[in-house]
Amino acid sequence: MSTVIxxxxxxxxxxxxxxxxxxxxxxIYGLMGVLNFAHGAFLTLGAFTGWxxxxxxxxxxxxxxxxxxxxxxxxxxxxxxxxxxxxxxxLYQRHIEQVLITLGLSLATxxxxxxxxxxxxxxxxxxxxxxxxxxxxxxxxxxxxFVCIVxxxxxxxxxxxxxxxxxxxxxxxxxxxxxxxxxxxxxDVRKAFTLVFTIGGAAAGLGGVLAxxxxxxxxxxxxxxxxxxxxIVTVIGGLGSLTGAAIAAVxxxxxxxxxxxxxxxxxxxxxxxxxALVLLFRPSGLLGRTA
Amino acid sequence: MSTAAEHRPAEAAPILRVxxxxxxxxxxxxxxxxxxxxxxxGITALLGRNGVGKTSTIKAxxxxxDRTGVxxxxxxxxxxxxxxxIIQRGVGYVPEDREVFSGLTVAENLxxxxxxxxxxxxxxxELFPDLLARAGQMAGTLSGGQQQMVSLARALLNTNxxxxxxxxxKGLAPKIxxxxxxxxxxxxxxVPILLVEQNLHVVRQLAEGAVVLSxxxxxxxxxxxxxxxxxxxxxxxxxVSTDAASHGDPVEKGAAL
Numbered sequence: 001m002s003t004v005i006x007x008x009x010x011x012x013x014x015x016x017x018x019x020x021x022x023x024x025x026x027x028i029y030g031l032m033g034v035l036n037f038a039h040g041a042f043l044t045l046g047a048f049t050g051w052x053x054x055x056x057x058x059x060x061x062x063x064x065x066x067x068x069x070x071x072x073x074x075x076x077x078x079x080x081x082x083x084x085x086x087x088x089x090x091l092y093q094r095h096i097e098q099v100l101i102t103l104g105l106s107l108a109t110x111x112x113x114x115x116x117x118x119x120x121x122x123x124x125x126x127x128x129x130x131x132x133x134x135x136x137x138x139x140x141x142x143x144x145x146f147v148c149i150v151x152x153x154x155x156x157x158x159x160x161x162x163x164x165x166x167x168x169x170x171x172x173x174x175x176x177x178x179x180x181x182x183x184x185x186x187x188d189v190r191k192a193f194t195l196v197f198t199i200g201g202a203a204a205g206l207g208g209v210l211a212x213x214x215x216x217x218x219x220x221x222x223x224x225x226x227x228x229x230x231x232i233v234t235v236i237g238g239l240g241s242l243t244g245a246a247i248a249a250v251x252x253x254x255x256x257x258x259x260x261x262x263x264x265x266x267x268x269x270x271x272x273x274x275x276a277l278v279l280l281f282r283p284s285g286l287l288g289r290t291a
Numbered sequence: 292m293s294t295a296a297e298h299r300p301a302e303a304a305p306i307l308r309v310x311x312x313x314x315x316x317x318x319x320x321x322x323x324x325x326x327x328x329x330x331x332x333g334i335t336a337l338l339g340r341n342g343v344g345k346t347s348t349i350k351a352x353x354x355x356x357d358r359t360g361v362x363x364x365x366x367x368x369x370x371x372x373x374x375x376x377i378i379q380r381g382v383g384y385v386p387e388d389r390e391v392f393s394g395l396t397v398a399e400n401l402x403x404x405x406x407x408x409x410x411x412x413x414x415x416x417e418l419f420p421d422l423l424a425r426a427g428q429m430a431g432t433l434s435g436g437q438q439q440m441v442s443l444a445r446a447l448l449n450t451n452x453x454x455x456x457x458x459x460x461k462g463l464a465p466k467i468x469x470x471x472x473x474x475x476x477x478x479x480x481x482v483p484i485l486l487v488e489q490n491l492h493v494v495r496q497l498a499e500g501a502v503v504l505s506x507x508x509x510x511x512x513x514x515x516x517x518x519x520x521x522x523x524x525x526x527x528x529x530x531v532s533t534d535a536a537s538h539g540d541p542v543e544k545g546a547a548l
Contacts, residue, residue, distance in 0.1 A: 170399055174392040180355055181390045185445065186378035186406045 005139035007261055011254030013145030013214060016152030019249035020207030021223075021230035023159060023242055024080075024200020030176035030240020030288070031196050033095065034088060037102040039204055039230070040223025041109035042080050046072035046205025047212040047222055048117055051124050059125045069151070069209050076205020077198045084197035089190065106224065113220035121217035130213060148210045155203055156246050162199075163242065172196055176240040229256075232271055236278045238288015247286055304366075306331040306453050306483050307352070312360035314344075314351040321347040322358065323507035329453065329500075334475065334484040336494045336515055339504035340530055345487045346387050348504065349455050353377050353384055365452050379406060383446030383482070387457040389438040393431025397422055397441055400430050404445035415444045418474055436467035443474055454484045460493055472496055491531070495519050503528045 021043055028036050050072035057064045083105065091097045125131075126144065133140035163169035171192045175182045182189050204223075211226060212218040233252050237244030252271050260267035278285060305328035314322040322344045329335045337345050351358035354374040362370040369377050378384065391400050401415065401422070416423050419440045425433065430441055439459055446454055456475065460468040472493050475484060479497070488494050494501070498515035505528050511518060518524055525531060 170403055174395055174403055177392050177394055178390055183374045184353060184355060184378060184384045185404045186375050188375045
């Protein structure tokens with residue numbers, strides 16, 4: 001029983017990270033039709049920025065940890081806004097070029113991060129409480145899992161509030177459904193594009209800082225490794241659906257953890273199999289439109 | 292319900308001038324060298340067979356599809372502007388198939404369309420009281436007629452220089468067709484309308500002027516009644532009999548207007 005609980009919470013923690021990446025991916029694709037392969041770079045930059053804050057200001061400190069979350073999110077947001085404004089804006093409706101430029105950016109940023117921080121992982125420590133465990137039904141759950149879960153839930157609630165209660169949220173929901181009609185109501189949908197990229201980048205940057213504590217290190221490849229599963233989550237959840245991304249993130253991560261433990265480390269294979277089944281029998285994903 | 296016969300065409304400067312308008316979709320020419328004007332009052336019908344380029348012409352005017360040529364709104368060139376800026380200049384657009392946002396409530400659909408500092412909510416509430424009662428309902432769950440009301444209401448919320456209305460009665464029950472026609476007649480008292488419409492009875496009831504497209508080009512312009520009363524013109528350009536035209540029967544055998 002304790003193993004099941006441990007796997008469940010570890011899966012929820014990992015699902016939280018997947019969600020933080022997939023939320024931006026899903027909204028960006030849903031609104032703009034952009035497959036953003038550079039999204040992992042936003043996460044990696046956030047992680048390294050958070051690590052720099054912790055390294056300079058002291059890691060065993062809740063205040064510094066919270067500051068690193070904010071700065072990491074801000075770095076991801078700024079990089080994402082820059083990417084949209086400078087690179088993507090001229091390429092809307094040109095999907096091949098979008099893929100090439102975001103893929104190129106992701107490769108270039110890995111090389112850039114290699115150059116700045118080196119190719120080896122840099123290890124990170126958070127507040128001492130992170131190293132402790134909490135006993136739940138006999139399972140000793142590492143505390144950093146709870147931090148990831150709480151942060152992802154707060155981001156989800158904030159995004160839902162933003163989408164449901166604000167005018168820009170309304171524009172984004174409408175734009176995901178029918179972008180040209182939003183324009184035909186006299187709304188400059190490009191502002192919403194930049195905003196969605198910025199929000200997605202902030203969530204990814206936040207996810208980067210949390211991922212560095214979840215895995216215990218930061219490396220230039222961190223974003224890329226999480227991005228693969230975030231894409232899978234985005235497709236399974238349904239392109240453009242935030243709630244779908246949240247459900248799929250938890251389902252994929254928990255499935256992955258259980259398969260890794262009980263089926264001889266086949267977690268990644270099982271996740272890809274789940275993706276194939278969804279594409280075969282429900283190509284629109286759990287809550288979205290057709291992939 | 293007033294008829295076009297009661298309104299003589301107004302001799303006013305055009306609110307919209309289109310000259311040499313051409314457009315392509317996926318490499319195929321859908322509008323070719325189209326030129327016409329829309330007067331500053333009343334309803335002008337844009338007619339033609341199915342697939343002749345009426346919807347594409349409307350979309351090209353507001354830049355929803357790539358186009359070349361001149362488009363003038365109230366004497367000012369707008370063809371180089373982005374769609375949202377053209378709309379902000381005072382163009383109301385009611386698209387074919389309504390295109391309401393199905394995942395948004397009726398109230399949200401309307402709020403999204405508000406671009407004036409003082410949107411005409413009271414007018415919309417008077418014209419569409421049913422929408423007020425359904426404010427919290429998801430627009431995707433409305434009937435076709437109700438969705439058309441939302442689509443019309445979105446355009447009427449703002450003060451416009453012109454309304455571009457694309458097949459507003461398409462697929463609606465006869466009773467709802469009458470309500471939509473009444474709404475357009477009411478709206479036309481304050482704003483000129485360029486109307487794409489396949490129901491000839493509605494065209495006869497509402498339109499003062501007519502612009503007829505064939506093969507992506509303008510083949511006839513003039514008073515709507517002059518065109519509708521000419522069996523030869525109707526048959527040549529629309530492919531329907533005068534019986535269908537005068538009685539407002541649905542257009543037959545692929546010869547929709």
